[in-house]
Amino acid sequence: MSGPLDGVLVVDLTRALAGPHAGMMLGDLGARVVKVETPGGGDDSRGWGPPFVDTPDGGRESTYFFSANRNKESIALDLKDAADKAVLTELVRRADVLLENFRPGTLAKLGFGTDVLAELNPRLVTLAISGFGHDGPEGGRAGYDQIAQGEAGLMSMTGSGPEDPQKVGVPISDLLAGMYGAYGVLAALLERERTGRGQVVRTSLLAAVVGVHAYQGTAHTVGGKVPRGQGNHHPSISPYGLFHCAGGSVQLSCGSEGLWRRLCTEFGLDADAPGFATNGERVARREEVIALLEGVFADIEAPELLARLAAAGVPAGKVRTLDEVYTWDQVESQGLKISVEHPTAGPLTLPGPPLRFFAAGADGEQETTRRDHTPPPVLGADGEAIRAWLSGAEPDGVPQPEGDDVEDGHAT
Numbered sequence: 416m417s418g419p420l421d422g423v424l425v426v427d428l429t430r431a432l433a434g435p436h437a438g439m440m441l442g443d444l445g446a447r448v449v450k451v452e453t454p455g456g457g458d459d460s461r462g463w464g465p466p467f468v469d470t471p472d473g474g475r476e477s478t479y480f481f482s483a484n485r486n487k488e489s490i491a492l493d494l495k496d497a498a499d500k501a502v503l504t505e506l507v508r509r510a511d512v513l514l515e516n517f518r519p520g521t522l523a524k525l526g527f528g529t530d531v532l533a534e535l536n537p538r539l540v541t542l543a544i545s546g547f548g549h550d551g552p553e554g555g556r557a558g559y560d561q562i563a564q565g566e567a568g569l570m571s572m573t574g575s576g577p578e579d580p581q582k583v584g585v586p587i588s589d590l591l592a593g594m595y596g597a598y599g600v601l602a603a604l605l606e607r608e609r610t611g612r613g614q615v616v617r618t619s620l621l622a623a624v625v626g627v628h629a630y631q632g633t634a635h636t637v638g639g640k641v642p643r644g645q646g647n648h649h650p651s652i653s654p655y656g657l658f659h660c661a662g663g664s665v666q667l668s669c670g671s672e673g674l675w676r677r678l679c680t681e682f683g684l685d686a687d688a689p690g691f692a693t694n695g696e697r698v699a700r701r702e703e704v705i706a707l708l709e710g711v712f713a714d715i716e717a718p719e720l721l722a723r724l725a726a727a728g729v730p731a732g733k734v735r736t737l738d739e740v741y742t743w744d745q746v747e748s749q750g751l752k753i754s755v756e757h758p759t760a761g762p763l764t765l766p767g768p769p770l771r772f773f774a775a776g777a778d779g780e781q782e783t784t785r786r787d788h789t790p791p792p793v794l795g796a797d798g799e800a801i802r803a804w805l806s807g808a809e810p811d812g813v814p815q816p817e818g819d820d821v822e823d824g825h826a827t
């Protein structure tokens with residue numbers, strides 16, 4: 416047992432980041448994920464770099480590819496070739512889930528439209544990720560994260576102000592589309608338990624960003640505002656943001672009046688001063704609040720300031736660079752750093768899965784989180800074993816999901 420999705424077979428036709436991230440999440444949960452790649456170059460992201468890791472055979476592996484493909488097997492299939500299409504057909508018959516993030520219409524052109532997939536395997540759950548939706552006035556439009564972050568409004572709310580739109584430092588629309596996609600897949604698998612039938616789940620980079628507009632969305636749809644970038648301060652809470660101090664800066668957030676009072680007590684300020692006593696007043700005077708606090712913090716070094724904020728119980732922290740994140744013992748303690756041995760690139764440290772599982776009972780809690788992570792695959796490395804498995808001539812040692820007897824065109 417390697418996770419809650421043990422025995423689930425996922426055929427992952429995705430490339431780049433959005434779809435592969437969904438596949439990786441399902442693999443983290445214990446599903447067997449078979450990644451189907453184009454012969455020759457494979458997943459486009461295998462060519463995205465630097466950084467690359469040089470391998471002893473004179474090749475190289477992309478660290479970008481490593482970010483979204485742990486816990487997967489790889490088979491190279493030319494989906495424009497009849498024999499390779501037959502291999503995919505056999506995989507689809509056995510699969511529980513199929514993932515794709517082609518331009519809408521591409522998979523149908525390759526001979527695997529949703530009608531064909533449903534006929535091959537009525538229990539199949541298909542996740543299709545597009546740029547902007549499969550239908551609607553701009554249905555089928557191609558998309559990459561950069562475009563989606565702009566088109567879905569995220570860049571207009573990020574940055575120091577209206578003249579300075581900024582994208583988030585990671586391809587967040589891809590990652591969210593992958594996450595929403597995996598979440599949709601899990602719901603469809605649950606529904607399949609009741610109905611016996613799979614279904615097609617669709618999301619997009621656009622939907623993923625709109626799905627997290629949160630209070631900025633309702634500030635517009637209900638409040639009539641058009642939120643713009645406000646740098647590192649919050650539009651509706653004060654104080655909440657990045658504050659300069661002696662030789663650096665710290666972040667702090669007072670999301671309740673109690674926290675504001677604790678902050679004021681610690682630094683000798685009057686929490687009830689006219690114009691500052693309520694969050695609404697402080698938001699209206701955000702710049703004055705920032706100036707007041709930065710005046711007090713001007714002579715206090717960041718480590719001392721953080722210690723005082725922690726002692727006062729005010730949520731606070733620093734702005735870490737990734738070298739500081741990955742050497743932080745708290746990150747390690749949460750399983751957020753894993754080690755795998757890559758067949759050509761050698762030992763790799765990778766960001767770890769964000770979910771942990773615990774069996775809780777009278778004896779306490781026992782962690783059941785998957786630990787047997789496998790490295791991102793070399794292109795086509797598992798092709799021979801997968802073909803042998805599909806043909807029934809499985810050599811010893813080939814991993815096989817539980818319950819893979821094929822009945823009525825689906826895995827049982």
Ligand SMILES: CC(C)(COP(=O)(O)OP(=O)(O)OC[C@H]1O[C@@H](n2cnc3c(N)ncnc32)[C@H](O)[C@@H]1OP(=O)(O)O)[C@@H](O)C(=O)NCCC(=O)NCCSC(=O)C(=O)O
Pocket residue numbers: 430431432433434451452453454492493494495516517518519521524525544545546556557558559560561586589620
């Ligand atoms: C990413 C894309 C813009 C790329 O556009 P395209 O290059 O036009 O991709 P397509 O999906 O249409 O596929 C290109 C061609 O490759 C062919 N193709 C693909 N796989 C195979 C295999 N295995 N064998 C043979 N041929 C193949 C496919 O049939 C098409 O052929 P022809 O039809 O003959 O040309 C689009 O796929 C897209 O909008 N996807 C949905 C949104 C998404 O996931 N975007 C990437 C997020 S990652 C990201 O933004 C980031 O990391 O940053």
